[in-house]
Each structure stands twice: as structure tokens, then as C-alpha cells.
Amino acid sequence: MIRKAELEDVGELARLMTVLSYPTTKQEMAVRFAKIKMKTDYQTYVYEENERLLGMIGMVHGFRYEGNDTYIRVVAVVVDEEHRGKGIGKQLFDQAEKWGKAKGAGAVILNSGNRPERAATHSVYEHWGFVKKSTGFAKPLKQENTFQ
Template sequence: MIREAMLEDAGELAKLVNLLGYPTTIKEMSARFAKIKMKTDYQTYVYEESGQLNGMIGMIHSFRYEKNESYVRVVAAIVEEEHQGRGIGKELFQRAEQWGKARGAASIILNSGNRPERQTTHHIYEKWGYRKKSTGFYKPIS
């Protein structure tokens, strides 16, 4: 079942974020997710089954400078490997799209790493109607 994530889910969210390749402790996720939950332009949905979180999607609703429309950016999405292929990811993305539509967003966007292991996921995104459109850049400012 898909539901909105709660503060009590921080431990399971830390596990999922670790699977995404971002080392995170439960303590870090608890503090981070408490800040996220305070923001109404953020949303996190989880897929729960038998008391376990098997997937999640986290997003932000934002406004553009270059157009008169808003968009939703998916910033984190994962389904545990042993639960992939069951449509959980598609359901989570559909929920993200519904959330965006309810806020008047015109589109949903996401970034995904260029690592070879992400290629299968890229094909899935394309199958769901997402198009490759841009190149991302990153620079630390510390």
C-alpha cells in the first residue's frame, strides 16, 4: 500500500536511501526528515507491505523562472531490489504525478546518475513517458 511517510519511518527511509547509494544513519535521516516534513512543498510517499517499507519516492513542488508554470522534481526514488518488477515503482511515480497535478504542476522531472547500473532504470523511465532532456552539473560550495 502507498501512504504518506511519517516521522516514525525515518529508520526505514535511512535503509532505502542507503540502497540508493547515499550512506545515511538513522539519526541523520531522523533529523533530515523532520526538516522535510515541516515543508509543505515537499512530499514523501512510501510503499508498505507487511509492516516493511519496500519503496519510497520523495519530491519537491517548485516554480520556474523561465515559464509561468510549476513542476515537481523527484529527488529520491527507490524500490528494494527483491520487490522490483511488481509495479511498485510505477505506482509511486503515478502518486507523485497525482500530487503534482493537485498542486497545478505542469510537469514532473528527475535526475538520474549516469552510472552503468542505472541504465535499466533509465529505460523504465522512458517506458513510462519520461524523456531525456538535459545534463546536470554539481559543484560543492563548502
């Protein structure tokens, strides 16, 4: 089932971030998620089965400078490796779209790395109706660069 993530989920969220190639401890996720959970323009949904989180999607509702509508930016999405290809990701994105429509957003957007191992995922996004629109850049402002 899909539900909103809760503070009690931080251990499983940390595990899923590690699956997504962002090694994270439970303590780190507890700090991060406590901040995220306080913000009404952020939302995190999880896919739970047999008391285990098999996937998650985290997003933010944002405003545009160049247009009048708003958007939902998917900040993080992951499905546990052994459960991919079962429709869990699609269900999470469908939930993101529902949240976006409830917020009055005009689009759902996301960034995805240009690494070769992401090519299959990019094809899935395109199959779901996403269109390649931009190239992303990141510049660290601190020594401990967290952008990969």
C-alpha cells in the same frame, strides 16, 4: 499500500537511502526528514507491505523562472532490491503525478546518474513517458560533498 511518510519511518527511510547508494543512519535521516516534513512544498510517499517499507519517493514542488507553470521534481526514489519489477516504482510515480496535478504542476522531472548501472532504470523512465532533456552538474560548497 502507498501512504505519506511519517517521522516514525526514519529508520526504514535510512535503510532505503542506503539501498539507493547513499549510506544513511537513522539519526541522520531523523534530522533530514524532520526538516523536509515541515515544508509544504515537499512530499514523501512510501510503499508499505507487512509493516515494512519496500519503496519511497520524495519530491518538491517548484516554480520556474523560464515559464509560467510549476513542476514536481523527484529528489529521491528507490524500491528495495528484492522487490523490483513488481510495479512498486510505477505506483510511486503515479502517486507523484497525482500530487503534482493537485498542486497544479505542469510536469514531473527528475535527475538520474549517468552511471552504467542506471541504464536499465533510464529505459523504465522512458517507457513511462519521461524524455531525456538535460545534463546535470553539481559543485560542492562544503568539504563534506554529498553529491555523487
